[in-house]
Amino acid sequence: MNRKNILFLVADDMNYNSLGAFGCPVEGISPNLDRLAAEGLLMERAHVTAAICMPSRECLLTGKYPHRNGAPGFDPIASDVTTLTEYLHKYGYMNGICGKEEHCKPIEKFEWDYLGDVFNAKHLYGRAPYIYYQKAKEFFELTKTENAPFFFMANSHDPHRPFAGSDQELEKYGYHTYASRYYTPEEVAVPGFLPDIPEVRKEAAEYFSSVHRCDETMGMVLKALKESGMYDDTIIVFLSDNGMAFPFAKTNCYLNSNRTPMIVRAPGTTKAGEKDSAHYVSGIDFMPTMLELLELPIPKDMDGRSYARILKGQKESGWEDVYTQITSTARHDLYPMRAIQDAQYAYIFNDWSDGSYQFMNESKNGRTYQAMVNEAKNNDLVAARVQMYDYRSKEELYDLRKDPDALENLIDKPKYQKTVNHYRHRMLSYMESTKDEIVLQYRMTIPGLNQI
DSSP, rough: OOOOEEEEEEESSSSSTOSSTTOOOTSSSSHHHHHHHSSSSETBBOOOSSSSSSHHHHHHHSSSOOHHTTTTSSSOOOTTTOOOOOOOOHOOOOEEEEEGGGGOOOOGGGGSEEEEOOOSSSGOOOOOOOHHHHHHHHHHHHHHHHTTOOEEEEOOTSSSSTTTTOOHHHHHHOOOOOOOOOOOOGOOOTTSSSSHHHHHHHHHHHHHOOOOOHHHHHHEEEHHHHTTTOOEEEEEEESSSOOOSSTSSSSSHHHHHBOOOOEEEEEETTTEEEEEOOOOOOGGGGHHHHHHHHHOOOOOOSSOOOOOHTTTTTTSSSSSEEEEEEEEOTTOOEEEEEEEEESSSEEEEEEESSSOOOOOOOOGGSSSHHHHHHHHTHHHHHHHHHHHHHHSSSSSETTTTTTTTSOOOTTTGGGHHHHHHHHHHHHHHHHTTOTTTTTHHHHSSSTTTOOO
């Protein structure tokens, strides 16, 4: 057994390309996480399994797909599923969490020794970086007193809505929380999957202000760790639970939904400043990887597998794509979606799409979606995007090398039918091997599959 600690830093609703280390052009957006990236390994093909807060975290901490851990939506995991923290507890680890603890349920299955609740008025609803410093420092001192290795999960509430300086924030809290940097619309970049119109650009500025504050929060936790003297005895992992809370990102299965800005600093394992752009790792792989790094046995019933050798710089086969999914939203509306993503294509199956059932999610509450609806009245291209977002297509296929923002659905293009059939069979294989609950529906829906 390796008694190294684990610090797990998780952003809330941050797109994979919103950090400077991952190519974000916004000035000064993420100095703290950029420094961490310079000390560790950038996993450029890392993905989360389910691009929505609670299911994403529960996949990370169980090593199982949502339909296998009992929590396909905003649900508690099944009682017979072993969590990472539950497992570590048996080996003498102290477990701590700060922020978003309500997204790991039932709470007794995670065996937290320390709960740092920050989502309250006293702590500015998790929007004050110094609060995370205080909570982290308190936990680290506790573990030193107990002479125990630790797992500490620091969950930022940024850049989740309501964004810094937004009308939503004022409406929800009655005041604007403080941010050290408020970006202007002229200073930011509008993601390519959204129209570059004034109201969208304004909300993008609010989002990036929250990204910057998230970086400060993570910097405060890292500061506390360094001051504890345990920095070089700690495996540090940073990622986001899903993409940004805008249309065509969070609560979907697009590249901008599941790809995550993952940084790993593992003393004795990773090399400073390295990048891995070859291997597609998934959220379900986090638990077995951490166990292997700690030299602990890996339970056999997990869906994920360890990428510890990849962290050491080895090239591995069998990591060419990822299987991702959504089943329901926070409102418990059912929108079953499954996707396969690899270096060239993304293939998506929207089981719910029937031309009349409308997609609803949190991103529709912001100024961006409403701005798109208004713009659609006089802009056919935006109108088509709104229609696609609201009702989707039963299947979608995108050439990610040419179209990473998923603007052109190729599913009905004659020249792509061989490719479509390849991914249909690949999807069926994933569904069958993982005992996915919608496999029979998929067979009945897709032409030709029911003869296999």
